[in-house]
Amino acid sequence: MLNHGAGVSRPSREWQPRIVAFFCNWCTYTAADLAGVSRLKHASNIRIIRVMCSGRVDPQFVLEAFARGADGVLMGGCHPGDCHYMEGNYKALRRVRLLRRMLRDLGIEEDRFRLEWISASEGEKVRAVVNDMTARVRSLGPLKLPEKFRDWDREIGELEEKVGKMEEKEHVG
Amino acid sequence: MSDKPNIGLYWCASCGGCEESVVDLAEDILLVLERVNIVLWPVAMDFKKKDLEERPDGSILASLVNGAVRTSEQEEMARLIRRKSRHVMAYGSCAHLGGIPGLANQFAREEILQYVYEGSPSTANASRTRPATAIPKNGSSLALPEFHHLVRTLDQVIEVDYYLPGCPPTPRILKEALLALLEGELPPRGAVLAPDVALCEECPRQESKPADMSFTEFRRPHQTVLDPEVCLLAQGIVCLGPATRGGCEAQCIRGHMACTGCFGPTSRVRDQGAKILSGIASSVAADDPEGIDRTLDTLPDPVGTFYRYGLAASLLRARNRPL
Numbered sequence: 001m002l003n004h005g006a007g008v009s010r011p012s013r014e015w016q017p018r019i020v021a022f023f024c025n026w027c028t029y030t031a032a033d034l035a036g037v038s039r040l041k042h043a044s045n046i047r048i049i050r051v052m053c054s055g056r057v058d059p060q061f062v063l064e065a066f067a068r069g070a071d072g073v074l075m076g077g078c079h080p081g082d083c084h085y086m087e088g089n090y091k092a093l094r095r096v097r098l099l100r101r102m103l104r105d106l107g108i109e110e111d112r113f114r115l116e117w118i119s120a121s122e123g124e125k126v127r128a129v130v131n132d133m134t135a136r137v138r139s140l141g142p143l144k145l146p147e148k149f150r151d152w153d154r155e156i157g158e159l160e161e162k163v164g165k166m167e168e169k170e171h172v173g
Numbered sequence: 174m175s176d177k178p179n180i181g182l183y184w185c186a187s188c189g190g191c192e193e194s195v196v197d198l199a200e201d202i203l204l205v206l207e208r209v210n211i212v213l214w215p216v217a218m219d220f221k222k223k224d225l226e227e228r229p230d231g232s233i234l235a236s237l238v239n240g241a242v243r244t245s246e247q248e249e250m251a252r253l254i255r256r257k258s259r260h261v262m263a264y265g266s267c268a269h270l271g272g273i274p275g276l277a278n279q280f281a282r283e284e285i286l287q288y289v290y291e292g293s294p295s296t297a298n299a300s301r302t303r304p305a306t307a308i309p310k311n312g313s314s315l316a317l318p319e320f321h322h323l324v325r326t327l328d329q330v331i332e333v334d335y336y337l338p339g340c341p342p343t344p345r346i347l348k349e350a351l352l353a354l355l356e357g358e359l360p361p362r363g364a365v366l367a368p369d370v371a372l373c374e375e376c377p378r379q380e381s382k383p384a385d386m387s388f389t390e391f392r393r394p395h396q397t398v399l400d401p402e403v404c405l406l407a408q409g410i411v412c413l414g415p416a417t418r419g420g421c422e423a424q425c426i427r428g429h430m431a432c433t434g435c436f437g438p439t440s441r442v443r444d445q446g447a448k449i450l451s452g453i454a455s456s457v458a459a460d461d462p463e464g465i466d467r468t469l470d471t472l473p474d475p476v477g478t479f480y481r482y483g484l485a486a487s488l489l490r491a492r493n494r495p496l
Binding site for chain 2: 055058059060062063064066067080090091093094095097098099101102105106107108143145148149152153155156
């Protein structure tokens with residue numbers, strides 16, 4: 001179900017999903033450009049990173065985006081058969097199929113990670129996909145991995161303090 | 174005796190294999206003892222925490238610490254060792270990357286305690302007793318270490334100067350590290366003391382590794398008769414060699430077992446699991462989602478396979494969950 005209006009004019013104080021989008025130079029990035037030139041409004045929650053090919057997106061990029069605070073990651077590439085480099089998009093698809101499974105096993109919901117084929121002429125599809133993904137991620141809520149890492153690591157600092165106190169006690173006793 | 178530099182050896186969350194690997198130096202251990210004093214090695218000799226506390230700070234030239242950090246006791250000892258040592262070396266996969274214990278980061282602390290003390294089929298614990306950090310006994314209180322929420326690599330707890338990779342490190346890796354230390358020929362701080370190339374570079378089967386892999390099915394060693402000469406990936410066996418640092422002299426491959434990644438990634442890779450996932454998945458033969466999934470479904474456990482040793486050190490560190 002596509003939600004075309006999501007996120008377009010929300011008040012800025014409310015939590016906004018942050019979605020990192022890796023768009024291929026030849027198709028999806030050009031389509032995003034077309035969407036802009038055509039004045040198609042879509043949710044402003046994506047941060048587009050232009051890559052030469054969806055096959056250039058190392059799974060490490062996706063994990064790093066999440067680890068550094070992205071709520072969602074969107075990949076866009078040329079339709080099957082249309083890759084500028086012949087088969088980069090197939091490699092991307094294969095990696096995504098396995099990465100999705102691994103992300104699920106690591107507790108990251110499926111809707112936070114998505115691959116779409118969007119050709120250079122499909123500006124409207126950019127809008128639809130971005131709006132739909134923004135709505136889905138919004139309903140999942142923030143992922144907040146950097147904050148979680150900070151919470152997890154609080155137990156480390158706590159110990160230092162406690163050990164100091166215990167040592168003091170030992171010396172007294 | 175006193176003019177020889179001091180060396181410490183310590184273990185945290187580990188299996189003991191790393192300790193064993195020190196003994197694997199065989200007669201070379203006598204050469205080591207000629208040149209250093211071992212001032213801490215609880216697994217082999219009698220040392221108390223107090224002995225270490227009483228040493229001046231920085232009076233140990235180097236401490237080799239193996240094991241991941243899971244409990245407050247391990248963390249406390251790691252901090253103490255850091256204070257007393259000029260160099261701290263993470264020894265083995267667990268200290269370096271979290272190792273096998275790091276796989277526990279797939280589960281919350283409560284899930285682990287529940288299973289171990291109540292749920293597992295071999296547990297008989299009708300009173301549901303759990304370990305507690307303070308137990309009253311004969312009027313005084315007995316303290317047990319805290320069980321942390323996460324398994325951590327050594328460098329997630331204290332500063333680490335060097336890393337000796339491997340599960341366990343080979344005698345050669347240890348010997349070369351000790352020589353470099355004693356001769357003052359250590360590389361820049363933070364280095365992993367092993368070659369910075371993928372295992373494939375030193376693999377005896379390298380020549381049979383196809384330039385273009387094409388997987389239709391992944392097989393496990395017990396499901397097939399393996400050709401002892403041919404690249405394991407070419408035979409459909411998941412081998413982590415392409416994304417794993419060399420320096421182990423391909424011991425597992427020579428024993429007809431695939432690489433499981435214990436030496437960790439090279440310096441160019443941040444996340445070993447993601448990198449090998451990338452390499453393996455992109456070489457699947459199928460082009461369509463269903464065909465791709467059919468092949469990938471023959472990999473039963475991606476996290477356990479690709480992060481066998483590296484989950485605690487990975488970008489995500491653990492399964493996403495509330496604390």
